[in-house]
Amino acid sequence: MTKINSKIPEGPIAEKWTRYKEHQKLVNPANKRKIEIIVVGTGLAGGAAAASLGEMGFSVKVFCIQDSPRRAHSIAAQGGINAAKNYPNDGDTIYRLFYDTVKGGDYRARESNTYRLAEVSNNIIDQCVAQGVPFAREYSGYLANRSFGGALVSRTFYARGQTGQQLLLGAYGALSKEIKRGSVELFTRREMLDLVVMKDGRARGIIVRNLFTGELERYSAHAVLLATGGYGNVYFLSTNAMTSNGSAAWRAYKRGAYFANPCYVQIHPTCIPVHGEYQSKLTLMSESLRNDGRIWVPKKKEDAERIRKKEIRPRDIAEEDRDYYLERRYPAFGNLAPRDVSSRAAKERCDAGYGVGPTGLAVFLDLKDAIVRLGKDVIKARYGNLFDMYQRIVDDDPYETPMMIYPAIHYTMGGLWVDYELQSNIPGLFVGGEANFSDHGANRLGASAIMQGLSDGYFVLPYTMQNYLADQIAVGTIPTDSPEFDDTEKDVRARIDKLMAVNGKETVDYFHKKLGHVMWDHVGMARNKAGLEEGIKMIQEVRKEFWSNVRVPGNPNGINIELEKALRVSDFLELGELMARDALHREESAGGHFREEYQTPDGEAMRNDKNFMYVAAWEYPGDDKEPILNKEELNYEFIEVKTRNYKTA
Amino acid sequence: MDLKLKIWRQASRNEKGQFVDYEVHNISPDTSFLEMIDILNDELVEKGGDPVAFDHDCREGICGMCSMFINGHPHGPEAATTTCQLHMRKFKDGETIVIEPWRARPFPVIKDLVVDRSAFDEIIRAGGYISTTTGGVPDANAIPIKKVNADLAMDAAACIGCGACVAACKNASAMLFVSAKVSQFALLPQGKVEAKDRVKDMVAKMDELGFGNCTNTYACEAECPKEISITNIARMNRQFIGAKLG
Ligand SMILES: Cc1cc2nc3c(=O)[nH]c(=O)nc-3n(C[C@H](O)[C@H](O)[C@H](O)COP(=O)(O)OP(=O)(O)OC[C@H]3O[C@@H](n4cnc5c(N)ncnc54)[C@H](O)[C@@H]3O)c2cc1C
Ligand code: SF4
Ligand code: FES
Numbered sequence: 001m002t003k004i005n006s007k008i009p010e011g012p013i014a015e016k017w018t019r020y021k022e023h024q025k026l027v028n029p030a031n032k033r034k035i036e037i038i039v040v041g042t043g044l045a046g047g048a049a050a051a052s053l054g055e056m057g058f059s060v061k062v063f064c065i066q067d068s069p070r071r072a073h074s075i076a077a078q079g080g081i082n083a084a085k086n087y088p089n090d091g092d093t094i095y096r097l098f099y100d101t102v103k104g105g106d107y108r109a110r111e112s113n114t115y116r117l118a119e120v121s122n123n124i125i126d127q128c129v130a131q132g133v134p135f136a137r138e139y140s141g142y143l144a145n146r147s148f149g150g151a152l153v154s155r156t157f158y159a160r161g162q163t164g165q166q167l168l169l170g171a172y173g174a175l176s177k178e179i180k181r182g183s184v185e186l187f188t189r190r191e192m193l194d195l196v197v198m199k200d201g202r203a204r205g206i207i208v209r210n211l212f213t214g215e216l217e218r219y220s221a222h223a224v225l226l227a228t229g230g231y232g233n234v235y236f237l238s239t240n241a242m243t244s245n246g247s248a249a250w251r252a253y254k255r256g257a258y259f260a261n262p263c264y265v266q267i268h269p270t271c272i273p274v275h276g277e278y279q280s281k282l283t284l285m286s287e288s289l290r291n292d293g294r295i296w297v298p299k300k301k302e303d304a305e306r307i308r309k310k311e312i313r314p315r316d317i318a319e320e321d322r323d324y325y326l327e328r329r330y331p332a333f334g335n336l337a338p339r340d341v342s343s344r345a346a347k348e349r350c351d352a353g354y355g356v357g358p359t360g361l362a363v364f365l366d367l368k369d370a371i372v373r374l375g376k377d378v379i380k381a382r383y384g385n386l387f388d389m390y391q392r393i394v395d396d397d398p399y400e401t402p403m404m405i406y407p408a409i410h411y412t413m414g415g416l417w418v419d420y421e422l423q424s425n426i427p428g429l430f431v432g433g434e435a436n437f438s439d440h441g442a443n444r445l446g447a448s449a450i451m452q453g454l455s456d457g458y459f460v461l462p463y464t465m466q467n468y469l470a471d472q473i474a475v476g477t478i479p480t481d482s483p484e485f486d487d488t489e490k491d492v493r494a495r496i497d498k499l500m501a502v503n504g505k506e507t508v509d510y511f512h513k514k515l516g517h518v519m520w521d522h523v524g525m526a527r528n529k530a531g532l533e534e535g536i537k538m539i540q541e542v543r544k545e546f547w548s549n550v551r552v553p554g555n556p557n558g559i560n561i562e563l564e565k566a567l568r569v570s571d572f573l574e575l576g577e578l579m580a581r582d583a584l585h586r587e588e589s590a591g592g593h594f595r596e597e598y599q600t601p602d603g604e605a606m607r608n609d610k611n612f613m614y615v616a617a618w619e620y621p622g623d624d625k626e627p628i629l630n631k632e633e634l635n636y637e638f639i640e641v642k643t644r645n646y647k648t649a
Numbered sequence: 650m651d652l653k654l655k656i657w658r659q660a661s662r663n664e665k666g667q668f669v670d671y672e673v674h675n676i677s678p679d680t681s682f683l684e685m686i687d688i689l690n691d692e693l694v695e696k697g698g699d700p701v702a703f704d705h706d707c708r709e710g711i712c713g714m715c716s717m718f719i720n721g722h723p724h725g726p727e728a729a730t731t732t733c734q735l736h737m738r739k740f741k742d743g744e745t746i747v748i749e750p751w752r753a754r755p756f757p758v759i760k761d762l763v764v765d766r767s768a769f770d771e772i773i774r775a776g777g778y779i780s781t782t783t784g785g786v787p788d789a790n791a792i793p794i795k796k797v798n799a800d801l802a803m804d805a806a807a808c809i810g811c812g813a814c815v816a817a818c819k820n821a822s823a824m825l826f827v828s829a830k831v832s833q834f835a836l837l838p839q840g841k842v843e844a845k846d847r848v849k850d851m852v853a854k855m856d857e858l859g860f861g862n863c864t865n866t867y868a869c870e871a872e873c874p875k876e877i878s879i880t881n882i883a884r885m886n887r888q889f890i891g892a893k894l895g
Binding site for chain 2: 162
């Protein structure tokens with residue numbers, strides 16, 4: 001086990017970041033142009049970082065899978081972005097945002113990083129308004145706010161139900177400006193398949209596949225930033241975009257980077273339920289609906305059953321026969337309880353036989369009271385696009401009948417381990433956005449992911465990467481014909497050839513779905529020792545079957561969508577096992593990680609702070625060897641560690 | 650449902666393409682259009698064939714990646730709906746569905762239904778942003794913005810850059826796309842500083858890339874999945890004339 005150094009600056013929590021910036025090293029402006037940086041990913045984290053680093057004068061190369069940087073998965077974020085502006089004057093402060101985030105994360109986040117996130121949150125809103133992001137406004141002309149789960153203040157800024165889109169287009173605008181200026185070079189339809197690490201241990205480049213020509217390409221730089229998003233698609237069905245993947249992070253892991261807390265996965269309580277076997281993805285109904293919506297199931301099992309059989313309709317159930325279970329169990333937070341708590345409560349009701357919908361795996365999200373109170377027009381203005389989307393998918397009118405929702409995989413708190421500077425244990429490899437193990441501990445609060453992505457991208461990485469790069473000017477240009485580049489490219493080619501050579505009978509999706517089922521059943525919302533042990537075996541079996549029976553048609557030269565998927569799924573088949581191992585080793589319930597053995601008599605999660613108050617940073621020892629567990633102990637100096645309580649304020 | 654499909658297959662940019670007939674069976678009406686293509690592709694792969702290449706990502710109608718020309722309409726027959734949000738219940742059992750890529754000179758076909766839309770990125774690069782840099786900006790509430798203007802800016806900013814407007818237009822004009830970006834910034838105080846250069850530079854780039862003129866047929870507005878209004882084109886024209894004069 002290696003000693004982990006998270007490089008947290010000394011001093012009181014509110015001064016750490018300022019002190020860091022005061023003492024960080026800077027690069028001589030005349031030299032910046034000669035320093036090269038690779039940014040993989042053009043979501044909020046990568047787009048913002050690439051633009052800001054370009055503005056500072058560095059030579060940046062930026063890569064994405066899609067045909068344009070504007071289409072990164074961040075575009076789909078709906079509900080909003082948090083900041084501690086306290087514009088509504090309801091008692092918000094930087095400390096409170098910090099506190100809510102650490103508490104929401106069930107005391108498994110690194111205090112110093114989370115404080116910095118809260119600290120720069122206000123700058124993000126300023127920056128985005130200056131870029132022309134059309135946030136929602138009041139009639140006064142000032143910015144509007146709404147509430148999200150896990151908070152008692154209204155601190156969420158939003159642009160209708162398209163907040164991620166508008167923020168990403170802001171970052172894309174900034175990026176476009178830098179591309180035009182020549183400081184950033186753009187590479188679209190490129191997928192990073194490996195990280196190049198030099199003999200001296202530093203990350204110096206990447207191998208990418210050109211998705212149009214199929215060619216493998218080499219790029220070198222003084223530092224590499226991965227902002228490649230989360231790995232929720234390991235479950236096959238999730239709210240993530242189809243190309244969201246874990247491969248860049250996984251490949252970095254296999255080159256020596258630690259993978260932290262892989263078992264911390266967020267299951268979002270308000271998604272449209274699964275409808276059929278050919279379903280390709282799940283659609284989120286923004287959590288913002290919980291502002292005005294009430295969640296319920298019938299109080300009587302008979303009623304639930306008759307609804308499932310479509311003998312009666314939801315509105316036939318009298319008010320006193322409805323169980324608003326979140327309001328009942330968590331009176332202080334009610335329908336705004338955090339996501340992990342709300343998701344588990346929905347599962348609990350459905351497992352007990354009170355679920356609705358054809359499969360019994362759904363609960364109602366009802367806006368009837370709000371429609372009566374505020375009028376249909378107000379509700380339409382707030383949630384119109386979400387209602388339209390629901391109607392298009394389900395063919396039901398949510399203004400007339402309550403929506404049906406069920407939890408679905410949404411976000412991954414785990415990711416590559418990074419220190420205070422967002423640098424991994426591989427020098428020169430930085431990680432931002434959802435791809436790092438992040439500031440959210442074991443559970444992320446709503447509207448905090450895009451806050452973190454933009455915080456990392458605009459306000460943290462441009463400083464910390466510069467600190468690393470200050471002494472790199474002496475290195476000069478890095479050639480791409482070194483043995484390290486040769487060997488890494490050879491490895492990638494071998495992997496592709498091996499996939500093509502299997503020539504089996506089943507499609508890639510067949511294996512992906514199979515893996516997804518195992519993950520959902522065994523490493524999903526509720527986990528236990530026996531289930532995880534069995535899950536690990538099953539994952540290994542699917543992996544074996546994949547490598548002997550997958551069919552990748554065509555050839556690797558040119559567009560080959562099956563090959564693209566096969567490469568991603570082959571990595572998910574390994575990552576899934578590490579997730580299960582991490583979940584097995586963590587003998588406690590914390591945030592999104594719920595172990596059935598560790599709960600209170602009334603079903604609340606039970607942490608074990610004595611033995612598990614650490615970040616699990618897994619190290620790759622080579623194939624066929626058990627991954628090595630490194631621990632970063634978490635010290636809470638500025639927050640009192642408590643049992644999470646959403647029952648009383 | 651059982652359906653007959655006529656799909657445009659083209660191996661690469663320089664090769665000639667043609668329609669190929671396929672059939673799919675037992676499709677649930679709740680399946681999305683792209684899931685129906687997934688089913689077809691699974692069958693093709695199982696038989697050792699080459700799956701149909703198409704662009705998609707979010708499958709939620711927001712990334713702008715999906716782009717199929719279905720039965721004569723970009724994104725198919727349903728109004729205000731992207732291809733990925735279209736469901737098979739909108740079609741009839743036994744129907745023949747014709748599926749093509751976007752067809753417009755500035756969007757060359759790369760393979761099957763995949764086209765190259767990088768021309769849109771080039772137009773944005775010509776000036777579709779506010780040239781602020783990170784840091785050093787005033788407090789977000791320093792400049793109040795009238796709610797009506799903020800709402801109109803948001804209406805325009807909802808464009809997903811899919812290119813359906815270009816595919817729908819007989820002249821392959823990109824006016825709706827460009828005017829949406831120009832309008833968003835023209836409506837906000839932050840955007841006014843560079844407004845004149847923005848509209849001139851973006852229009853010049855659009856012309857240079859081979860997009861055609863607008864002859865007011867309004868096909869773009871009718872086919873736009875995000876219901877971007879042609880009033881944006883009128884606003885842009887006013888801006889453009891203003892920029893030329895001053
Ligand atoms: C439906 C939905 C709604 C959401 N709503 C909210 C919300 O309201 N508020 C909130 O705070 N959060 C929300 N989230 C979460 C949030 O959107 C994401 O966590 C966040 O956008 C991730 O941003 P990112 O920059 O880290 O990565 P992404 O946006 O996922 O970008 C990843 C980038 O990396 C590229 N990439 C990936 N792998 C490779 C590779 N191997 N080679 C090259 N390029 C690669 C991709 O092309 C892409 O450009 C939502 C998520 C979903 C799914
Ligand atoms: S204006 Fe409409 S059709 Fe044109 S690119 Fe934007 S969203 Fe697509
Ligand atoms: S796939 Fe994203 S808009 Fe259709």
